[in-house]
Every structure is written in C-alpha cells, then in structure tokens.
Amino acid sequence: MTKQITEAIRQTDVLMECDVLVVGGGPAGIGAAIGAAKAGAKTIILERYGFLGGNITVCSVEPPSWYRQEKTTMPGGAAKEIEDRMIALNAVKPVAFRPSTGLSYDTEIYKVMADDYMADNGVTPLYHCMGVTPYMEGNVVRGVITESKSGRCAILAKRVVDSTGDADLIARSGAPTLKGDPVTGRLQGGTLKFFLNNVDIDKIEEVMDRDPESRHPYTHKLLYEPFKAAEEAGEPPLRYSANTMFYTCIEPDEININLATYDKEIDGTDVLSLTRSEIRLRKEALEVLRRLRLYGEGFENAKLRNFVTSVGIRETRRIVGGYTLTTKDIYERGRFEDTIGIFPVYADGEGVKEIPFTDAYFQVPYRILVPQGVENLLAAGRCISGERSAVPTTRQMDFCMVTGQAAGAACALSIRQDVAVRDVDIPKLQKELVRQGLRVF
C-alpha cells in the first residue's frame, strides 16, 4: 500500500495550491472554510458531491437545531450566519409537530446559500472531488491526493482540516483512531430518509391532537402506532427500522421521514457495507410505506416522492486527540482554558435524549481537534476526540460547525504565527473566534 501511494504521488499533477485545504463540505467543513477564510487564509473546500451541506443536503436533515427551546444557549458563529441567510432567502419554516424555536431549512435552497456563503467569504469550492489520502513528508502533511474526473491529482496546502465525518485523512495518515463501542465495536445505525407526498397532513394533525403527549419533544408516541398496529395484525417486525418515525419538514401534502429505516449493521467506512445498506433500506422504505398506507391515518394515498441522495451515517471513526471529551464534561458543564466554543447540554442518540430546556452549556476544548503524531492536520465534526458515550452530543451539526470554525481559524493563525497547529496561541485564537461571532466562554 505505502509503495503504491508513493508511486502515485510521483505521477501526480498538482491541481491547486492554498493555505488551508478543507476536505469534506458538511457542517464541519463549512465551518472550517469560513473560520479559515475569515482569519485571512487562502482557502479551498473540497467535496465529493456537487454541493455543500453534508447530511443537511445529502440526507435532507432539514431542522438542524429542532431541539432548540426558549432558553437554550446556542454557539453563534457560522451556524447563526447561515440561519440569517436562510431567513433572508425565505427558505425556512417552523419545525413541524413539536415545540421548538429552531427552524426547518429548505435543503435545496441551502445548496445555493452555501455556494454564495463561500463566494462572499472568498473560499474556493472544488466539487465532485474525493480526498483520498494526505500527501505527507514523514509525519508532516503537505497537501492531499485527490481523485476526480480530472484524474489523480495533488492539492498542496500549508494546513489541512479533515471534515470528512469519518476522519478518512487522519486514519490514512497513520494517526490513531477509534471506531464505535470500545468493547463491541457497535456503531449508531444509519438511515435512508425519504419523502412521501399525497399525505393528508390535516388528518395527521388531528391524530396528534388526540394525544397532547405526542407533541412533547421527548416522545413521539403516535408515531409508533402504525407499526404497532401492523405487528398486532400479524406482520413481522421491520428488520432495518427503529420501529418509529420522526416527521421533520412538511409541505402542504408532503412529509420527510426519518428513522423509519434504521440499519444497525451499517459501517460507513466500508464500501461493501454501504452498498448492501442502500439496497436493503430502499426495500425497507417501500415496506414502511405499505404499512403506513394500510395502518396509518393520513397516509392512505401516500406516494414515494424520492429517496435522499445517500444513506445517512451517524457514527464511524473518532480521532485520539490531545484530550478526550467526556460525557461528564458535557453534563457537568465543562470549562476549559483552551475553549474554542460552546454547545448546549443536549444529547440525542440511541436511548439517550436530553433536550436543552435550560441555558446550561459546556465549553469545547481545542485539544479534541488535534490528532496525535501528525503535523499540519486537524479534525473537525463528528470525528473529533471524545468518549463514545459523548457521540449523541458531538454528532450534532451545530457542534460540528463550532469545531470546524475553530479548526479553520486555528490553521490560519498557525500559518501566520509560523507554529505547529498544536502550538497555536490559544488566547489569540479565542479572540479571533469571538471576532467571527462565535460564543467562546
């Protein structure tokens, strides 16, 4: 493998050069590109699909902060700028069916908004391009080898942010990573979201009105009903399903369905596993639709409008960083000298749900972005260094965006200060992030 990579680099054309290269254009990557560019770095954001947004646009996760309540303390920064831009574009709606001060985004308009957001901040996007492996001299990253329709190329960069979600580059640099449960290796399930149209939304509202509990953010009691009824009628349990639904955004006759497919066997770092999952989840979604039409009120004439672009991944690798964020840090409102942002005390993941009804928040330490044993490379997003039990918090998009914005700004500052990313001047980084509109303390 090493021999093949060395050979490949020798034969590689240099496609582009920059100060900061951000690999992966999800919430973390968007944050990183903005953080770097606002701090004065010549920045490229590279994305394998033809648009930015990560799970927001790839999986139509429309309400990134549906959990937000009146008192919730939010981190500000890029996430707030994006919300303002989406409001200005008239591309938001209230979150459906539950109390929330968060907004649902039109995820198609989000793609256009993200293009403009990059352009307005001087970031160069590169789409349809896969970041394959870091281009290294010893343990120092000098850029990234890419694959695209232009062939195998190198992009040279003074600093690189790995915002692939899966820590693809950090893992391939040889730095240590972990995956899933430390004992069983188990990962949170993946979901193929899908849209239904021809749905009688008024009837669903009526059904929900019959049981006020169903509108509580902790419970989706009525959303289990069609599946329960199917099993009571003798149908076998759905295999790749959480046996519940979670409606997110609605048009007058349309609904976006989450969770009704839930594949516990998927590994998002294994291409064969991803392929098998796409195939079985498409089948499962059709079975869900059949059961909804038969047993669910309001779905009698529902039709499949589309599957989202790709199965959504909730959890894969985590880096082993200079610090490991713990669940205690989250729930006991951790405070750190090297804080680079804040996030509400909120968690949502298999069996854990903590809605931020109060203003409690924790600080995010810089060291969770810094991988061990490799230079010029930082992590951002759901792959940062944390306990597995912290994933229900660290996978949240606004958290990912905070880590991205800090990683991008840290890269830019470390170039200016001519120091390694791990040695960046923390008070100066904090000052820069505050200047960029992030709440840091």
Ligand SMILES: Cc1cc2nc3c(=O)[nH]c(=O)nc-3n(C[C@H](O)[C@H](O)[C@H](O)COP(=O)(O)OP(=O)(O)OC[C@H]3O[C@@H](n4cnc5c(N)ncnc54)[C@H](O)[C@@H]3O)c2cc1C
């Ligand atoms: C079905 C579902 C529902 C969810 N609901 C919510 C919710 O309501 N609220 C919330 O906050 N979170 C939610 N999450 C979690 C959240 O979406 C993710 O944890 C979050 O998007 C992670 O952000 P990220 O930037 O780290 O990674 P991602 O969003 O996965 O973005 C990574 C980006 O990098 C690109 N990429 C990956 N590898 C490469 C490569 N090698 N080269 C080039 N590009 C690459 C990908 O195409 C993608 O665009 C949900 C997740 C799923 C799956």
